[in-house]
Amino acid sequence: MKRFNIKNKNILIAGGSGQIGKSIIDFFLKLNARIINLDIQDIKQQKINSNRNYLFYKIDFSKKEDIDLIFNNFIKKKRIDTLINLFHFKGNFRKLEPNNSFFESFDKYDFSNWNNTINVNLNGLFLICQKTLKIMMGQKKGNIINVSSTYGVVSPKKHIYGKSGINNPIAYSTTKAGIINFTRYLATHYAEYNIRANVISPGGVKNKMQSKEFVKNYKINTPLKRLANPWEYNEAFLYLASDASSYMTGSNLIIDGGWTAW
Ligand SMILES: NC(=O)c1ccc[n+]([C@@H]2O[C@H](COP(=O)([O-])OP(=O)(O)OC[C@H]3O[C@@H](n4cnc5c(N)ncnc54)[C@H](O)[C@@H]3O)[C@@H](O)[C@H]2O)c1
Numbered sequence: 001m002k003r004f005n006i007k008n009k010n011i012l013i014a015g016g017s018g019q020i021g022k023s024i025i026d027f028f029l030k031l032n033a034r035i036i037n038l039d040i041q042d043i044k045q046q047k048i049n050s051n052r053n054y055l056f057y058k059i060d061f062s063k064k065e066d067i068d069l070i071f072n073n074f075i076k077k078k079r080i081d082t083l084i085n086l087f088h089f090k091g092n093f094r095k096l097e098p099n100n101s102f103f104e105s106f107d108k109y110d111f112s113n114w115n116n117t118i119n120v121n122l123n124g125l126f127l128i129c130q131k132t133l134k135i136m137m138g139q140k141k142g143n144i145i146n147v148s149s150t151y152g153v154v155s156p157k158k159h160i161y162g163k164s165g166i167n168n169p170i171a172y173s174t175t176k177a178g179i180i181n182f183t184r185y186l187a188t189h190y191a192e193y194n195i196r197a198n199v200i201s202p203g204g205v206k207n208k209m210q211s212k213e214f215v216k217n218y219k220i221n222t223p224l225k226r227l228a229n230p231w232e233y234n235e236a237f238l239y240l241a242s243d244a245s246s247y248m249t250g251s252n253l254i255i256d257g258g259w260t261a262w
Pocket residue numbers: 014015016017018019020021038039040041059060061062085086087088089090093094120147148149150201202203204205206
């Protein structure tokens with residue numbers, strides 16, 4: 001168990017205020033890690049906000065100047081053991097909005113939605129990884145965990161969404177696929193600095209926005225017959241964030257109830 005120890009490790013979490021991020025932060029704080037959450041909005045949970053090992057900086061990953069400012073003023077001088085990138089563009093920064101043009105089919109897809117998604121999911125990722133990697137190169141040790149999706153591995157199943165007004169658009173799927181090879185590039189080109197880089201590809205997490213039709217269709221397409229709970233990824237993040245995974249780099253850990261096995 002010693003190799004799973006993350007006590008006092010500095011873990012930078014980008015986009016940690018969402019469904020999966022909140023769960024990881026809560027779990028990692030209980031294991032006495034030091035968390036720096038970079039997000040456009042903070043988590044509103046007293047037990048997290050008041051934890052002395054929790055720091056939050058407001059940032060918009062679509063803005064290079066925001067990333068420069070936060071790094072130059074707050075992050076640059078710190079040791080960063082692990083970086084976890086969770087942020088993604090979904091048409092707005094808060095809840096999913098059914099019928100938002102972000103969910104349109106490719107033939108009607110607005111170029112601005114495509115650009116906004118690339119700008120956050122890939123350009124933002126490029127910038128934060130580049131900044132953090134330089135810190136890690138100086139430390140001669142580091143660990144990057146990027147987050148893709150089953151839809152970065154296979155195409156979204158368009159029939160499961162029915163009339164919900166929520167779909168999985170080309171911009172999401174394309175950028176999520178890009179994240180996987182971006183990570184392999186970092187893994188292979190920076191292994192000599194003792195920096196590891198891996199991907200976690202989660203399957204769908206249940207939330208209140210999902211229609212009955214979607215949940216039913218999701219079950220039919222999943223060997224384990226259900227969506228995930230947000231906390232069911234915690235242990236995989238712990239494995240990758242700790243020395244327990246010291247021989248793992250360039251991998252894509254798919255945790256999807258079997259979705260991509262069919
Ligand atoms: N939840 C799922 O069903 C699911 C399934 C597969 C993959 N994933 C992936 O897992 C990751 C986390 O998912 P989640 O459900 O926790 O997402 P979420 O939407 O609940 O949270 C994302 C977080 O990123 C932040 N964010 C978005 N754009 C930002 C920006 N420009 N600048 C700063 N912060 C920004 C949001 O404020 C939010 O706190 C995502 O990359 C997602 O693609 C999620």
